[in-house]
Amino acid sequence: MFSFKQANKSIQLIEDFLNTLDQSCIIFREGVKNYLHKNQGNFRDNLQTISKLENKADQLKKQIEDILYTHSLMPQLRGDILRLIENLDGILNQSKESLFQFDVEVPYIPEELHNDLIQLTDISMSAVESVIPSARSYFRDPGSVKDKLHRVYLYESEADKLADSIKRKVFQQMPHIEKLSQKFHLRYFTLHIEAISDSAEKVADMLSIMAIKRTL
Amino acid sequence: MLFLVFISSGLFLGWSLGANDAANIFGSAVGSKMISFKRAAWIASIFVVLGAVLQGKGGAETLNALGTVNTLPGAFTVSLCSALVVFAMTKRSLPVSTSQAIVGAIVGWSFFSGNPPDYNVLGKIVTTWVSGPVLGMLFAAGLFMLLRNFLKRTKIHVIKLDTYIRISLVLTGAFGAYSLGANNIANVMGVFIHSAPALSIDLGFYKISGSQLLFLIGGLAISTGIFTYSQKVMAKVGNGILSLTPEAALVVVLSQALVLFLFSSQRFAELLIFLGIPPLPLVPVSSTQLVIGALIGIGLIKGYREIRISALAGVAAGWVVTPVVSALLTFFSLFIVQNVFGLQVSTSLQDHSGLLPASKASKDIIISTPALWFMFILxxxxxxxxxxxxxxxxxxxxxxxxKNQIDDFTQAKKHGN
Known part of the structure; x- marks a missing residue:
């Protein structure tokens, strides 16, 4: 009933989970860059790493669920906490899926879009990376969660704008791409990367409500 | 045997007190599943009985000083009428205090028997009806601020905090139950004090007097109420008016326990006298009203919008309605008991000091050896x-x-494939 051992263990698991998510952001960034720069070997390595990280996150999530339920920890808040973990895990899954789609569909990306796509990836990943300290704050200092979330919203809106500009460029300023299917393909990948920042925003909304609930 | 029949109304009052008021102590913790009902019921029962036996004397003396109900049929009627008033008002979801009901009933008895109540004591008691919730409010506001600042500074992880809160809820719950027993046993058994059996039981390490034996029986009645009926009330309270954050719930329980303790501790009263400060009267106060006071205290810190004026109006209405209805019902019931059943409900009083009848010839029962054996077996x-x-x-x-080894092995095999 009063197990500090289990409490410490679950704290460690949550920390590991957040670290795993943080690492996946770095790998995703690297993966997109390596794909665009045609570094096949490194790209394969990135795919393997993100897959392992996703596996690890799933296991950690399961362990966190087990420990919170079997030891009846946080009866009032565990629903919220597990939903948060689930949504953060969703972001990691989404990143892994996107990177795998590069490998499966091998989209043709013209050189003039490389910088834009790298920047979009950077911004989307920054949105996710900004959610992580907010999530950590929720556990220790719920009052400061809101102060950290504004960055997520900024990155998300920047990602929206950039994705929109990429799509316009593809459909209006690139006559050398003749096939509509190719344009659709480019839009599709832009959407995938942008959607990651949308998921980060969703988690930010959730965290902001959770923090209010926790504030005395 | 006849004595047990007559105190049945007090036991009924004790049962309803246990069923309703234990929820003020453990309602939040049980309702929010921080502690299981079984654990809460055991802790509450043990400490209620301890509080009643060890520290229940003060409040009972004050009630006796207000009006010494000096026959068993009289005490039975007084206790039954207050129990009926509490039951009827609870049924209609009106805020009710057992303490106010019993005071009203004693005043009703005093007027009927022609032994006017001690207005000085009555004044003191009525003052506590206001000062109790106000003190609860002040304690809660102070403790809430302290806790909030402490948590902001220490930044304890929420999962670790959950463990600390659980431990604190159990400890404050035990203290609350002890204080509830010490303070509210006077409501349950106070009017029977004059008729308490003149015997004492020597356990070897502790001697239980006749009045303490009476309090023990009353405490057991409260415990029965906790075990048999409080689970429903706790679930309702935990998800209803007291569905607070665990931290706020802790503050409410602690403030309530502190006020109950202060209004029942003879040692604290002696300390205040020693320091030259006027002591708090040892009077049974309503735990429900203390909870409302504590909630208002937290509301004041969080912002005025949190305060429900209707709750305040309910408490104020209870201050008037409960004792008046109880006094009238007791007056008419005593008339019926005396004239229809022919039972003597009062005798004229020579001594009105309010002291417990300790001077009666006392019969000592020594059970130190069986008590020792009982302890060993336990x-x-x-x-x-x-x-x-x-x-x-x-x-x-x-x-x-x-299981973990098997899981790891399965995973490793999966990856190997």
């Missing part, structure tokens, strides 16, 4: 249970380790 049972539980935990750990 310790033996506790040790066996502990051993059994430790073995169970050991087996559970081994099982978990084995």
């Amino acid at each position: 310790i033996g049972i506790a040790l066996i249970t502990l051993f059994y539980k430790l073995q169970n935990r050991k087996l559970k750990t081994i099982n978990t380790q084995l």
